[in-house]
Amino acid sequence: MSRPEDTLAADVHYDDVEARKYTTSSRIQTIQASMTRRALELLDLPSPSLILDIGCGSGLSGEILSQIPPDEGGPHAWVGMDISASMLDIALQRDVEGDLLLADIGQGVPFRAGTFDAAISISAIQWLCNAESSETSPAGRLSRFFNGLYASLKRGGRAVCQFYPKNDVQKKMITSAAVKAGFGAGLLEDDPDTKNVKVYLVLTVGGSAADGDITGVVEGMEGVDVLDARRKGKTTGKGEIKKGSKTWIIKKKEQMERKGKVVKATSKYTGRKRRIQF
Amino acid sequence: MKVLTLNFLTCAVKSCKSSSDSFPLHPKDAELAKDDVEINPQLLANVLPRLDWNALRTTSTELGFPSLPDQPPSPEDLTADEKMLQELHSLLMETQIMEGKLVCGHCGHEYAIREGIANFLLPSHLV
Ligand SMILES: C[S@@+](CC[C@H](N)C(=O)[O-])C[C@H]1O[C@@H](n2cnc3c(N)ncnc32)[C@H](O)[C@@H]1O
């Protein structure tokens, strides 16, 4: 199956024609609805909440949030972000109840700290693996997105992102960006090893750094594979990273990037000694 | 754009992240509409402690509404007070900015609102 993510920018792919085709397909409606219900199940929200829908498109995912009956903890209020004006236009025509923003999640999540009880994203974040322009890198966009999402969620909040990774490299790139932003993270796969496999990234925002086990919540969920930040974190123990080494440079770059500085993309040459050329 | 959302949105420009003037964004040339939304008392009680009440007072005044009390009600008071609940619901959930702009008090950036949707796409040098 060809992936539009590989060749087009999201707002170019989801033009008026594609947005309508996408939204009116009953097959797509059914799939998006069932994945949204699955994400909600993982969020496990006990009462009406304020939810961010990341890459909300024409509202197929968000409208489920508005429809949850009181005896199941709803209905929820939601704010949707999407980069495609055509998709949002269809959402307007469909009269969804969520509040909509035209925004690129790769540029960040412009809400003050602790705004949302929870966030969902259905079939959107794999788009971040493709740079939108020559000035941006997928790593930079992923880090801006996850850092922004982390801050916008209340402590103890959760996010569930269903996405379509192209391959294991992309899966890793996305999950490690989330862990780096501070999330406790786990991966859940429904129908693994089939062509209908669905991948859910389950993210938690720890109550406080002091309680240590930020992955505790994720760990308790059935079928969730825990991605432990601390396993990799071990190497960050004092004095273990040699100054000037590739790992050290990459760490520094991440720090700079988190502070919003522009850094050169990491390549196989990063941290290598430059030989004098004759 | 609902007034509720405006109470949580900040300027997206990089250099505004650490400035307190970048929140709340200020409506300009705003055309308002009122939607009929079913009231959800539990949701209101849930978001109440998270509202920035001072910012909400500012927004309410800037949109030309009568001024809000100095202090927010407690969630208990709110759930017990039908009238206050209705008023808060109407301001936060039903009042929409349909056209106009949101202006950052720090960098001056203007976010256009069309058909109720605010445009937060930034040119890359501001990210
Ligand atoms: C397959 S659609 C899913 C829409 C909706 N969540 C649903 O379940 O129907 C993917 C959406 O992600 C949006 N998207 C892709 N990249 C984005 C970005 N960088 N920022 C915001 N939205 C993005 C696209 O515009 C598109 O509407």
Ligand SMILES: [Zn+2]
């Ligand atoms: Zn600003």
